[in-house]
Amino acid sequence: MDTKKLIAEAKARFNHNSTKAYLKDKYDSKFIVAVQNGLWRANLETINFLNASTDTEIILIDTFNNPVKVVRQELLDKLNTVYAITMEEWYNEWSELEKKR
Amino acid sequence: MSKGALLFAFNSPKYNYYEMAVATAKRINHFLDLPVTIVTDEKSLPDTIAYTFDKTIFTVADPSNKRDWGVWINKGRFQAYDLSPYDETLLLDTDYMVNSDKLLKTFELPTDFCCHDTTSFLMHPGVPQEVLSVYSFKTLWATAVNFKKTKRAESIFDSLQMIQNNFNHYADIHGFISATFRNDYALTLATRIVNGHTTLPQDVIPWNLVHVGKNTTIYRNSDDPLNTEYTVMFDNWIRGKIRKEYTIIKNMDFHVMNKENFMELIK
Numbered sequence: 001m002d003t004k005k006l007i008a009e010a011k012a013r014f015n016h017n018s019t020k021a022y023l024k025d026k027y028d029s030k031f032i033v034a035v036q037n038g039l040w041r042a043n044l045e046t047i048n049f050l051n052a053s054t055d056t057e058i059i060l061i062d063t064f065n066n067p068v069k070v071v072r073q074e075l076l077d078k079l080n081t082v083y084a085i086t087m088e089e090w091y092n093e094w095s096e097l098e099k100k101r
Numbered sequence: 102m103s104k105g106a107l108l109f110a111f112n113s114p115k116y117n118y119y120e121m122a123v124a125t126a127k128r129i130n131h132f133l134d135l136p137v138t139i140v141t142d143e144k145s146l147p148d149t150i151a152y153t154f155d156k157t158i159f160t161v162a163d164p165s166n167k168r169d170w171g172v173w174i175n176k177g178r179f180q181a182y183d184l185s186p187y188d189e190t191l192l193l194d195t196d197y198m199v200n201s202d203k204l205l206k207t208f209e210l211p212t213d214f215c216c217h218d219t220t221s222f223l224m225h226p227g228v229p230q231e232v233l234s235v236y237s238f239k240t241l242w243a244t245a246v247n248f249k250k251t252k253r254a255e256s257i258f259d260s261l262q263m264i265q266n267n268f269n270h271y272a273d274i275h276g277f278i279s280a281t282f283r284n285d286y287a288l289t290l291a292t293r294i295v296n297g298h299t300t301l302p303q304d305v306i307p308w309n310l311v312h313v314g315k316n317t318t319i320y321r322n323s324d325d326p327l328n329t330e331y332t333v334m335f336d337n338w339i340r341g342k343i344r345k346e347y348t349i350i351k352n353m354d355f356h357v358m359n360k361e362n363f364m365e366l367i368k
Contacts, residue, residue: 022333034206039307
């Protein structure tokens with residue numbers, strides 16, 4: 001299937017809102033990390049909270065609403081890495097798709 | 102601990118589910134690196150076997166379920182627990198298009214049973230979540246289920262059987278139409294029964310199940326059988342006219358509701 005020809009012949013318009021929603025769906029799952037007996041989301045709130053603390057161990061509520069004791073720096077490093085990699089991929093794909101009309 | 106995927110595939114007069122299962126199994130092998138077992142009946146087997154499943158398990162198809170387009174053999178999913186040869190099983194619908202290793206994360210979740218409770222539709226952002234009825238619960242989805250061989254998971258599948266056998270009764274209680282048996286509805290009720298009439302957060306896969314729904318067609322962007330890039334075309338009805346809209350997706354799993362479209366994708 002020549003999809004470029006299909007788009008041209010159908011005079012189809014690129015839908016930016018649906019594309020944004022698709023990208024969010026796709027990358028949301030990539031922020032999920034299962035480590036240290038808990039399930040975490042590599043989001044700014046969790047990363048900043050971990051960053052602000054100086055404790056070696058800390059108790060956090062994971063995404064299943066369970067309190068879990070974690071080694072703070074270890075979790076912070078993991079979430080930082082996942083966040084950076086996922087945001088980079090998300091940004092690159094968005095930049096590529098944003099040019100379409 | 103052995104891990105693998107399990108597919109149920111019974112050909113109906115209209116659709117070749119065995120062929121769909123073969124295509125999905127190849128993708129599971131490639132993207133998830135998991136062995137795949139098929140549960141089917143002898144009638145569904147093709148004349149020549151071009152793909153060898155890890156195991157082929159024969160059972161009796163139950164053709165008593167009907168949809169608007171004909172016979173829909175979706176009953177018997179409760180047998181997954183007993184039939185799965187794996188300690189940890191990914192139970193998938195045959196029309197689930199695997200394009201990434203995302204489902205491997207379901208094996209890492211600290212739970213013995215999980216499935217989706219939230220969906221999104223490609224090209225249809227913001228579609229409300231399905232409920233059993235206006236008086237009942239948000240639907241869980243049997244499209245992708247991960248379970249381990251534990252007593253609780255066994256109880257969920259036992260309850261699934263009980264609900265299938267008494268579907269009219271549960272439809273009366275929860276106010277949904279019982280004419281067509283839905284594994285999604287049965288699973289929703291089964292997990293609630295086993296969990297003390299509630300849904301546990303651990304039972305939910307923490308990302309959305311992506312559907313390709315009505316007025317939406319997916320096209321492959323290449324002829325590679327393991328292609329992962331697609332053009333999604335959508336007929337947007339505006340003031341009585343169709344406006345064609347599209348987007349391009351890649352490396353993303355999705356569930357195709359339109360079986361003809363799925364068959365086109367695996368050709």
